[in-house]
């Protein structure tokens with residue numbers, strides 16, 4: 319076990335000091351693109367205005383013969399585009415692949431001061447994070463990176479889910495986690511060929527009732543794993559994200575999956591296609607009616623103590639904290655988005 323007093327010390331001489339508090343800028347959607355695809359890169363200036371996070375994907379979905387082009391395309395995006403306040407992330411290849419070492423060397427060397435977060439796929443245990451942690455510290459020192467590049471783990475194997483608490487606590491560099499339903503389904507031998515979402519076969523069935531038809535209700539295949547991820551992240555002060563929804567044609571299904579994750583505590587989800595950015599924005603920005611109600615509770619209980627009634631509902635110290643979660647998120651998003659500020663009823667000065 320590492321000495322907890324060393325947690326705030328750099329892992330290499332000359333590397334920047336680790337952050338002990340993880341930054342939480344607007345993070346409703348991580349928009350994926352393959353920077354070897356010229357059509358996608360051409361959309362970067364427009365997409366950067368709409369998404370909270372732009373991610374250059376180097377791993378799965380990028381063909382083997384375009385791995386280097388995707389890496390170099392991301393370097394060009396990082397060096398030439400002004401993304402404003404939009405964060406720039408990458409997903410590097412998996413740690414057992416022939417590409418990951420060059421991914422890290424090239425990206426930290428070329429755009430280390432532009433990259434906010436490196437997403438590491440198929441993380442299975444704390445050992446994977448320790449490897450990346452030390453290597454990044456060495457590279458940061460070599461290439462004069464001024465602030466630590468944070469690390470985001472994707473949970474997409476049964477072992478990764480089994481070890482998720484240790485992964486979350488493995489390093490001060492840990493920024494958050496995402497959920498990878500496709501690889502995870504394969505790793506667990508789940509019998510679904512979908513990328514996230516429900517399955518018509520995973521249902522509960524009402525009891526026999528004479529000749530009346532029995533009612534079924536589809537259940538959420540992913541509830542257990544997402545809830546565990548949310549707990550591990552909240553317990554260590556890092557951020558949980560739902561991952562991808564692969565049926566690009568099913569906007570309603572995407573919205574329902576994102577909303578289940580939002581309600582459970584996730585801060586955002588992935589967007590694979592430009593149209594999923596708007597879905598994530600809608601879902602991961604709290605509902606204006608809920609925000610207005612939460613503001614009323616906070617105004618009614620200025621010190622956050624004791625018991626009160628509002629619209630027939632009991633309010634106390636704990637509900638006050640629930641309302642603070644809602645209003646704090648709304649305030650954060652309203653600073654970026656004047657339309658949301660207006661919908662939430664914040665003064666323009668806050669926006």
Ligand SMILES: CC(C)(COP(=O)(O)OP(=O)(O)OC[C@H]1O[C@@H](n2cnc3c(N)ncnc32)[C@H](O)[C@@H]1OP(=O)(O)O)[C@@H](O)C(=O)NCCC(=O)NCCSC(=O)C[C@](C)(O)C(=O)O
Nearest residue numbers: 350351357358361378379498499500501561562590591592
């Ligand atoms: C799904 C696809 C093939 C449909 O692509 P399409 O070309 O068929 O779609 P379209 O509707 O015809 O596209 C319209 C326009 O938008 C562009 N476009 C389309 N997508 C994007 C994008 N993301 N960013 C920027 N531009 C995009 C596209 O190039 C086109 O441009 P045009 O009008 O100039 O012709 C395409 O959207 C795509 O490749 N998306 C990214 C896929 C990806 O990154 N997959 C990996 C993440 S999921 C994963 O890895 C799993 C996980 C976690 O590991 C695990 O569960 O295990």
Ligand SMILES: [Mg+2]
Nearest residue numbers: 378474498501
């Ligand atoms: Mg995967």
